[in-house]
Amino acid sequence: MLELECITQVFGGVRALDDVSFSIRQGDITGVIGPNGAGKTTLFNIVTGIYSQTSGRIIFNGNDVSGLAPEQLTRLGMVRTFQNIELFANMTVLENVMVGLHTRSTSGLLACSLRMPWVVREERQIRAGAEKWLDFVGISDLSDIIAGNLPFGKGRLLEIARALAVEPTIMLMDEPAAGLNNQETLGLASLIRKIRDLGVTVVLVEHDMELVMDICDRIIVLNLGRKLAEGTAREIQENPAVISAYLGEDN
């Protein structure tokens, strides 16, 4: 459902990504791994419209989406989360998720200013939808807390709830386990499976190998801006090129 064709990104003289191609299958949990500086986050930023690539194409559901803005991709069903959690820090937990339902509602500036009857109805639906997603990730007891006051782990869950509220068909997660303790990481693994079971295709960039090997149907390994390997967890673990990239070249 998502295909990357020959993505190349050049920053100044540095080739951050060099001719990377792969495709993501619908319904899979796909992991993108690689040593530091492999280009994982750059790749994510390109796919989700934060950067635009030097060359190459991104095909999403059969359409070329290269160069589309994040909000356009969201409307097509692609959503992402951030490594350093991007929350609306001055809004409540519930309001954060309500913003996620922005594309699921239509009231305009004028109608909202005058609080027309249909705005009130829609507002009720937005609220109910947001409560549902908070419940899904298991933080509905925190709905009135200001998001900026949440502990990191809960903030991560909130960001996921907000992303789900968009009702995406594909969700890209940038290092979702970063900063989480063991207990929280276990919870995250089962949450990601739950998200997949909703029919959402999941792609994650991750450093936590245990998590990746545990939940990913397919793994793509990047090294120094190039694709090094692609396969199931077992295939990747046995791949000599991957082992040498991670452990260093052996003379």
Place this chain on the structure above:
Amino acid sequence: MAKQIPSECNVLKRELYKFLLFTVLVLLTPFLIGDGYMMNVMVFVGIHTMLAIALNLLLGYAGQISLGHAGFFGMGAYISGILTASYGFNPWMAMPFAAFVVGSMAFLVGLPILKLKGHYLAMATLGLGIIIYIVFNETVDFTGGPSGLSGIPNLAIGNFVFDSDMKNYYLIWSFTLIILLISVNLANSRIGRALRAVHDSEVAARVAGVNSRIIKVQIFAMSAVISSLAGSLYAHTMTFISPASFGFNFSVELLTMVVIGGLASAYGPFLGAALLTLLPEFLRAAHDYDIVIYGLLLVVMVMFMPGGLVRGIPDLVRKIIGSNKGDITNA
């Protein structure tokens, strides 16, 4: 202890009660202060509140600065003034026409300049305000130039002319209350949330599907429309306008009102507007030192009430009540 979660109904009810209480206060104020010079000052408080609400939508909610709002205020005043005084239009027709022109202009200008952020946006809006100010001064044939435009008619309904401070007070404040209600509605809607989201993290708001560029331009235009309306009302109340009222200083004063009152709050703009309009009147007793005291008060308030009056006053009250309670239990 389980905290009572306020349901949607309760939040809206609380907003409604606050609004009704405020409306009653507005209606009663003339009976408390009598029909004198203070009524004239209260008319200004109303106009300034409207402007502060407009700027708060942009600065407080969307987080976008404008140093040119006095320009929109002035355009509303001049378009209304010229159409009625020089061309004999009905003021009730001139007002919406002015608002439409100013709103359209703000929309078109907003498209390019709201791509700028922070200091650069401040510079661009500053430039816009200054250009508008220069136009008021230089197009003497239309605006009367620096010596101003006089003979602007009062608003009237049938034979009832709004020609006294008391009448204008109720006229201006009816508009101010409507604008206040609109801002409360907007803040608690999907658009208000989208604006606050853009303020907190633009990239996350975009990923959530908010078209940040358009929504910023929309709120900029809406803010300009409200400012223009305030300008028209100002012109028809004063019956005389001159460029001096719409300069850079006034843009800064508006910004100060919003910040002192409390950003992103419904009643903060009123508190800021009231304070900054009333303070100079009270400080007049201090003669030459008034501007020094005025400046000091602002500095102290920003230092000790960073959330503005709207959050600072309740905190202060809580502290005083809290320490009293402490005394009682100690005794």
